[in-house]
Amino acid sequence: MEQLLQQIELYKQEIAAAEATNADMVEAFRIKYLGTKGLVKSVMGEMKNVPNDQKKAFGQILNDFKLFAENKFEILKQSIDDSQQSTANSIDLSLPGSPVSVGTRHPLSIVRNQIVSIFKRLGFAVSEGPEIEDDWHNFGAMNLPEDHPARDMQDTFYISQNPAWLLRTHTSSVQARVMEHQKPPIRVICPGRVYRNETISARAHCFFHQVEGLYIDENVSFADLKQTLYFFVQEMFGKEVKVRFRPSYFPFTEPSAEMDISCLICDSKGCNVCKHTGWVEILGSGMVHPKVLENFGIDSNKYTGFAFGMGVERICQLKYQVNDLRLYSQNDVRFLKQFTGAI
Numbered sequence: 001m002e003q004l005l006q007q008i009e010l011y012k013q014e015i016a017a018a019e020a021t022n023a024d025m026v027e028a029f030r031i032k033y034l035g036t037k038g039l040v041k042s043v044m045g046e047m048k049n050v051p052n053d054q055k056k057a058f059g060q061i062l063n064d065f066k067l068f069a070e071n072k073f074e075i076l077k078q079s080i081d082d083s084q085q086s087t088a089n090s091i092d093l094s095l096p097g098s099p100v101s102v103g104t105r106h107p108l109s110i111v112r113n114q115i116v117s118i119f120k121r122l123g124f125a126v127s128e129g130p131e132i133e134d135d136w137h138n139f140g141a142m143n144l145p146e147d148h149p150a151r152d153m154q155d156t157f158y159i160s161q162n163p164a165w166l167l168r169t170h171t172s173s174v175q176a177r178v179m180e181h182q183k184p185p186i187r188v189i190c191p192g193r194v195y196r197n198e199t200i201s202a203r204a205h206c207f208f209h210q211v212e213g214l215y216i217d218e219n220v221s222f223a224d225l226k227q228t229l230y231f232f233v234q235e236m237f238g239k240e241v242k243v244r245f246r247p248s249y250f251p252f253t254e255p256s257a258e259m260d261i262s263c264l265i266c267d268s269k270g271c272n273v274c275k276h277t278g279w280v281e282i283l284g285s286g287m288v289h290p291k292v293l294e295n296f297g298i299d300s301n302k303y304t305g306f307a308f309g310m311g312v313e314r315i316c317q318l319k320y321q322v323n324d325l326r327l328y329s330q331n332d333v334r335f336l337k338q339f340t341g342a343i
């Protein structure tokens with residue numbers, strides 16, 4: 001009797017420690033303990049040897065033992081089912097991966113980078129400066145004293161008066177900052193965002209982007225200006241493109257010229273973009289005014305220089321035929337997605 005109780009206790013320990021990591025092991029457990037020739041049955045068979053007065057108490061123990069084994073079997077079976085199910089839910093190696101949409105550079109960044117890389121190859125360095133400027137760097141140093149009528153050409157957002165702080169209207173302010181700190185030779189381009197108080201339409205916006213350039217050294221001539229800008233245009237738009245210079249006026253350059261290129265949209269046949277002239281203006285330029293050089297202590301008898309400024313939006317319009325300036329800042333994915341292939 002005593003021995004049988006000890007045996008049952010041992011079996012119970014064994015059952016408690018039993019583990020199964022697959023269905024075969026669960027089945028092996030069932031056969032060993034609950035099968036027709038299993039241990040539970042064989043222990044039950046001992047009942048006949050138990051004295052009558054102990055049969056009731058012993059029957060209770062045997063019953064508990066049977067339940068204990070059955071319980072464990074259910075637990076093992078459930079754990080296998082659960083793990084099979086969770087594997088099925090989490091990993092299906094046959095499914096296609098979730099697509100990761102590839103972003104794209106903004107068209108203005110693409111074009112700005114192209115402009116910068118062309119001028120870098122000519123030995124120009126890149127300078128950037130603040131978008132909030134003082135009056136001196138944006139206007140005064142550029143030979144636009146207060147009350148100068150040419151200030152009207154660039155309708156300005158003022159942040160404060162006396163002292164005047166404003167949103168820069170051109171990146172010439174960065175050229176001023178370069179001349180402040182650097183002695184000639186200077187060869188620099190200044191890309192960046194500029195602001196003007198214009199009514200927003202397809203052709204005008206209250207902010208846009210420029211790349212301005214400055215080249216100061218001994219013996220720099222208008223021929224250098226023309227050749228540099230001609231090289232730029234050919235690199236940007238191809239060898240076929242034609243250029244022309246028109247006399248113009250800027251307070252910071254003398255003489256000044258605007259440069260047009262042959263219209264790429266209509267092949268110079270006449271369209272809305274070139275206003276049926278076959279030519280599109282792309283930049284302003286000129287020889288740096290001696291007054292500007294002197295403002296920074298640069299000897300204008302020894303040094304000369306040229307400067308130019310172009311709008312990135314205009315270059316981008318000609319390159320990618322974007323006919324509404326507002327598209328650049330509306331964040332419309334249908335527009336932006338079209339530049340995925342460009343770099």
Ligand code: PHE
Pocket residue numbers: 169170171172212250253284285286307308309310
């Ligand atoms: N700063 C001028 C503008 O914003 C462009 C320019 C730069 C013209 C340099 C001539 C020389 O309109």
